[in-house]
Structure formats: C-alpha cells, structure tokens
Amino acid sequence: MQITSIKPTNNPSILKFEFDEIIVRSENFEFKNIDETQPSPLAKQLFFLPFVKTVYISGNFIAIEKFSIVEWEDVQSDVAEQIEDFIKNGGEILKIEENKPKKMPITVYAETTPNPAVLKFACNKLLTKTPVEFKNIDETAASPLAKELFKFPFVKEVFIDENYVSITKFAVTEWDEITLELRTFIKGFIENGRTVIDESAIVKTDNHQKQQESYFENLDVTSQQIINIIEEYVKPAVQSDGGNIVFDSFDPTEKRVKVILQGACSGCPSSTFTLKNGIENMLKDMLKDQDIKVEAING
Structure with a gap:
C-alpha cells in the first residue's frame, strides 16, 4: 500500500x-x-x-x-x-475486529443528475419508505448515514429516498475527485448493516404530513386529481434524476398549484424551469383548464 x-x-x-x-x-x-x-x-x-x-x-x-x-x-x-x-514494516492502520457480522451483498452506483452540484448514488436495496432531506448535520438525528456523510468536508446537503442517496457538494471540489470515495463509503456502510434511516425518529414536517393518506382524503377533488397526476406521471421521472416532488397546495381562486422540489431538483434552475413548465402543461391538458399555473418551491 x-x-x-x-x-x-x-x-x-x-x-x-x-x-x-x-x-x-x-x-x-x-x-x-x-x-x-x-x-x-x-x-x-x-x-x-x-x-x-x-x-x-x-x-x-x-x-x-x-x-x-x-x-x-x-x-x-x-x-x-x-x-x-x-x-x-508490518504496522496496522486499523485493527481487524473479530466476529464481525456477515456483509450483505450490495451494489451502489453513481448517476449524474440535471443538477451539476448533485450526484445520485443508487442502491439495489430499499433504504427508506419516507423521503428525507438534510440541509446540515444538525438535522440528521434520524439518519446515521447522513450524519456520517456530513463529516466529509465537501458534502453540502443529503437527500435519501427509496433506494438512492442524492448528495449536493460544495463548488470547491469536482465530482471526479470524490465520487469513488463516496460510493465506497456508502456501499460499505450499507453492507455492514448500519442504519440508513430510523423511520421512527423522522421529524414529521408539514411536507411529510402532506404525503399521508389522511391529508389526501381531506382535500378537494381538484387537489386530489393533481396529486394523482404528479404521483403517476411526474414523480417517477423526478426520482430517476435523484430528486423528489411533493404537492404543497392548490389555490382554486388563482388556479395556482405549488409543488416542493427536493434532492437533485432543489436549487437547479434548469430542472425547476423544466418541471414547472412540464407539470403546468400536463395539468392544463389533463384537467382541461388552461388557466392553471404551477409554482415550484425548493425544499
């Protein structure tokens, strides 16, 4: 070595x-x-x-x-x-611990996203049922993985959803310098059976509440239709790019739909513009209402 x-x-x-x-x-x-x-x-x-x-x-x-x-x-x-x-001369960097638990076979690979500051690390294992975004290490009580990732000096934000981790970096570092290091760390963390997210420790924010079935049932019919369209036609594409989209509100007077963007989509001008216009055109067409406007909010 x-x-x-x-x-x-x-x-x-x-x-x-x-x-x-x-x-x-x-x-x-x-x-x-x-x-x-x-x-x-x-x-x-x-x-x-x-x-x-x-x-x-x-x-x-x-x-x-x-x-x-x-x-x-x-x-x-x-x-x-x-x-x-x-x-x-035979000195050990780290002592090898005996009787470690067997590692689970895990595959982690890196994918680019529309946001040049964000890289998506996809895994062949479910990591969480609840998407969570961490803006800093103080918010990571529910995620030991996110907490460890923030110890890397180049990690700015972490977003975890289903089977992937999206990492936002500071501009001082290039991805080709740190991708292998991050991928290796994430793979090892998961392989050793460590907790990615403790679902019971997640702070139930307004965004989380708006994704619950009870919240959906109390909405007006148009809002329910908007959510169903986003879930079926928009969210899969957004998740494939390392992000997430959450319905926030619908104002029937102004015909304004607000959606929250997370992960790779948050803070990305190109994806914000594309999503806003793409969703807006889709909703106008599927709801038969040309007055609908969409406002994208970064999470």
Missing part, C-alpha cells in the same frame, strides 16, 4: 494522504488524542509527532490536522515517508 497523492482540504490545517487502496469501507474514524487510538496503531504512532492534533481515517485516505507550530510544506514529505515506512 502506497501513498499516491497528498492533497490540501478546505481547512488549511488539514492535509489528506491518499492511498492506492481502500483502507476502510464501513466507517469514518476520528482520533483526537493518543488515548483514543486503540483501534489504530498507525494513528497512535502519528500522535508521537508533536504537531499532530487530530487523525482521520476514511475510505482511501488518512487526514491529519496539525497544530500551528509548523507549516505543512515543511513536514508533509516526512509524514508521508513515516506512514509508508510504518506500513511496510
């Missing part, structure tokens, strides 16, 4: 040492001090360097946060050499 590249991160104190092989597939590890390094002999060794503040291990890389007493340009080559020498 060799270090193939050394890369800066958004935090100038943190440097990534990337390997030609995957180190860990199922978890992220973070060590704040030498007392926490029992699972990682390599991390323990690194803490003997006086400038090492934190060690992260995930996917195919080891990231190190330094104290300000040194500059990375002065020590990064020596650190890389020490890491490689440690491994060559």
Whole structure:
C-alpha cells in the first residue's frame, strides 16, 4: 500500500494522504488524542509527532490536522515517508475486529443528475419508505448515514429516498475527485448493516404530513386529481434524476398549484424551469383548464 497523492482540504490545517487502496469501507474514524487510538496503531504512532492534533481515517485516505507550530510544506514529505515506512514494516492502520457480522451483498452506483452540484448514488436495496432531506448535520438525528456523510468536508446537503442517496457538494471540489470515495463509503456502510434511516425518529414536517393518506382524503377533488397526476406521471421521472416532488397546495381562486422540489431538483434552475413548465402543461391538458399555473418551491 502506497501513498499516491497528498492533497490540501478546505481547512488549511488539514492535509489528506491518499492511498492506492481502500483502507476502510464501513466507517469514518476520528482520533483526537493518543488515548483514543486503540483501534489504530498507525494513528497512535502519528500522535508521537508533536504537531499532530487530530487523525482521520476514511475510505482511501488518512487526514491529519496539525497544530500551528509548523507549516505543512515543511513536514508533509516526512509524514508521508513515516506512514509508508510504518506500513511496510508490518504496522496496522486499523485493527481487524473479530466476529464481525456477515456483509450483505450490495451494489451502489453513481448517476449524474440535471443538477451539476448533485450526484445520485443508487442502491439495489430499499433504504427508506419516507423521503428525507438534510440541509446540515444538525438535522440528521434520524439518519446515521447522513450524519456520517456530513463529516466529509465537501458534502453540502443529503437527500435519501427509496433506494438512492442524492448528495449536493460544495463548488470547491469536482465530482471526479470524490465520487469513488463516496460510493465506497456508502456501499460499505450499507453492507455492514448500519442504519440508513430510523423511520421512527423522522421529524414529521408539514411536507411529510402532506404525503399521508389522511391529508389526501381531506382535500378537494381538484387537489386530489393533481396529486394523482404528479404521483403517476411526474414523480417517477423526478426520482430517476435523484430528486423528489411533493404537492404543497392548490389555490382554486388563482388556479395556482405549488409543488416542493427536493434532492437533485432543489436549487437547479434548469430542472425547476423544466418541471414547472412540464407539470403546468400536463395539468392544463389533463384537467382541461388552461388557466392553471404551477409554482415550484425548493425544499
């Protein structure tokens, strides 16, 4: 195993040492001090360097946060050499746990979406019955997977629905630099049987309530027809692009339909325009009402 590249991160104190092989597939590890390094002999060794503040291990890389007493340009080559020498001499990066549960065979593949900032990671397993969007790590109480994904510095938002995870990235990183890392992590997380979403812990927002049967039954006939059209003709196409669409409201006076866009569709000008006009034309045609207008709201 060799270090193939050394890369800066958004935090100038943190440097990534990337390997030609995957180190860990199922978890992220973070060590704040030498007392926490029992699972990682390599991390323990690194803490003997006086400038090492934190060690992260995930996917195919080891990231190190330094104290300000040194500059990375002065020590990064020596650190890389020490890491490689440690491994060559038989040192363990992570200790292999005995009697781990058997992995479930999982396939995860990445798909592009109409939104260049969003990539869809589709899985051959049902992940959730309730679509959930996470704007930040503080909202992830119901999703251990989303919480772990937000620990990647380039992850901006996470949307999970049925059998896929849509990830929105910050603009500072390109997809070709991080796709393999994210796909590998998601695959390992699911294979090891970890919880993607705890349905019982989902906060029932207005959007969730509007997807319940009891809410549907109390709507007027036109609103029910609109929902049925969206569910049958619109939602499958939106989900295939890594997004979701939810009926919000219908104003019979203004003939205005409001829909909420989530996942890859949220914040994407092209998909918002396409969806708005596509849905609008479809509703005008199927409801025989040329005055209907559609307003798309980002989730």
